[in-house]
Amino acid sequence: MVNSNFVFLLLNADAIAGGFMDKYVKKKRLDPLEAYVPAVILSQLQIKDLEKTLDDEKPEFAACRSVLRSGPAASLRVNIRAVAQYASDGGNGKAASGDVDQCLRALEDLDSLLLRASRKEPDASVKAMKAKIGIAVDALDSLLQTVPQDVLDKGKAAADAYRIPRDMEPEIVDPEIKQLESIL
Template identity: 65%
Template sequence: MSSSLVPTRATTSGGLHVCPSPTRPRRRRCCQVTAAALPPASGRRAVSLAGVAAWLATAVGRADAASPLDKYVKRKKLEPLETYVPAVLLTIDQFVDLEKSLEFEKPRFDETRSLLRSGPASSLRINIRAVAQYADSTGQGKAASDAVDECLRALEDLDSLLLHASRNDPTASVETMRSKISVALGALDK
């Protein structure tokens, strides 16, 4: 046998015999990947901005996706319309009672404000938005949404006026409060 095929043994200082590992044959690469050289001014920021721009370019074309999280958020299904309408009608009656409570010579604004925040009026925001969603499904969504916004804005203004009046602020007048109630009632009638 040829001595080149038999591995030579090396001896360590402890007397152990070590055989060298056989050399592996080199493989030839069939293809070679090279990266394009980026100019020194570009870096991670440029790459991330390009990625964001590409994402925005694809997201703008989709009209069905209002938010990127819509596919992950489950929306609660609406109850039947008969669930929301009686509560809205009771709220209208409550607003009429609120308007009557302002007719006294010395109205109690703190009690009127607590009436506004209790009973059927406390869930009005949820109820009228649900009714507006039903109106949207029938093609009257824009008008219903505008009426909801008008009603809620009037109620927020009324709540603010009642708060100022309970603190004896002279700028909060009963006539302005009545006008806010009538605006809210008019919006609910739409």
């Protein structure tokens, strides 16, 4: 029979040793917030596009599942947790953490619905999938509200620049540049 005081001392010693070792373990510092915001915005846009795909007459549910694992959405979990950490440092940690949990839960539920729909299970409705997408998008909106406005504006600009089709060239407005182009 083990003495309960002895067990308490062992557990307490482990906790003290763990705390002692924490200062010797290097933790990876986060990249600047500006590195995470465009990826979160692009992921949000990718999820919104997924909702449009579900409007097709016969959506490819397996393809929709792969969309959740590709592009910017592939690293969404890491990116939103980093944004939430910055929000926590700024005093908005509880709300940001809730937004992260809500978003991830909705995306996991969406993935499950897509899987069941790809197996032709009748209880996996497109309406339920769209509801989960709406929850995830709203949670990401709420999380992005914790980001300082200047960083958010830069992130939106970067995301917009990324989403401009490559074959479209921006219109040149400066008359001198137009004149030089016409000469060339």
